Amino acid sequence: MSDHKINPNNWIDLYSDYLFNYSISRVNDHAIAQDLISETFLAGLKSMKNFKGEASERTWLISILKRKIIDHYRKKNSKKGKAEVRMAYNSSENEGDWLEERVADPFDKTAEDNIENTELGFAINNCLEKLPEKQAKVFEMKTILNYETETICNELDITASNLWVIIHRARTAMAGCLEKNWF
Amino acid sequence: MMMNKIMMDCEKAHTVCDKSQYKEATVWEKIKLKFHLIFCKICKKYTANNTKLTKLIKSNSVFTPLPKDAKEKIKSNFKKELAKLND
Structure with a gap:
């Protein structure tokens, strides 16, 4: 082959x-x-x-x-191991501040959101990787890059009904894959 | 007569459902889809999953296309190497 x-x-x-x-x-x-x-x-x-x-x-x-x-x-x-962390807390102005500075900021919730988002991107990528090449390409162009149907049809030389069949197969596979790994 | 017009098969329902995920279904198509979903459990499940998938991907801001200028830079670098290879 x-x-x-x-x-x-x-x-x-x-x-x-x-x-x-x-x-x-x-x-x-x-x-x-x-x-x-x-x-x-x-x-x-x-x-x-x-x-x-x-x-x-x-x-x-x-x-x-x-x-x-x-x-x-x-x-x-x-x-x-080559990196060195230097912290100087000897100026009288900052004395005693160090503890407070190390407490996690309760208002900083974005870190967790970011982690979740990264993991989701990871899951989407993994599922996309499992799709046949053409389906992945069409799905990506249509769903993630938000290209117009016509643009995709022209670029890949397929008809619109062709595109919707490919999209349908890709969406079914993606939903199934993400259901297993994410939902 | 009226019934025939509003009925559609599952295959068509799926396509309309896919199209509506990209806001490309017509109003009439959407009405027919809603009607179909009243009695078709399979399509109802598909529509639910499909909508979920759309939401999931929309919510994922990490997934971004490669910026145009970076793409051009990579491309010009690559073209140079390609030209060397063909010499």
Whole structure:
């Protein structure tokens, strides 16, 4: 089975949004996520001859991105222990303030919301990853990027009724998958 | 006569339900869907799940498309490498 072709010319248009969201739900930093996917595309280009066509381009690129994310955390971890925390509480002005400063702010509820949101993004990405490539692409363009039906039809060269069938299958699968993992 | 006009099958109901998630269903389609849902449990379940999915994705602000300028930057970098490869 080697019916998957590789064509780097369209990579960025087709996969950059998907890879970006995939990495952002894992590294939680826009700039790092952008660097990671940029590296992923370049690495993919360099190892194109290793592409056997067993998996789709998207799956293949994701597997490269996964390595990049692991490398990123490895690098980050290797810096551990070198950091030094300095705190000076010897000025008479601040004396005795340190305890109060360390108490969690009860009004800061956004942290928890953010965690939940990140996890949801993670769950959505995971489910999206399980969909067949075309369904994932159409669903993403329509639901997450909010493209017009006509734009998607033109770009992917499908009819409107075609699009709704794909959307229907994708939505059913997504709802089922999220029901298992999130609802 | 009137009944025939307002009835629709499950397949059509699903499509209308999907369309209405993107606010692309017509008023008449929505009326027909509501009517269908009165007696069709399966479609009712599907509609409930579908609405839930829409809400869930809307509530997720983390899911953002790659900013245009960043995309262009990545693209121009990539094109340079691609050109080198083709030389």
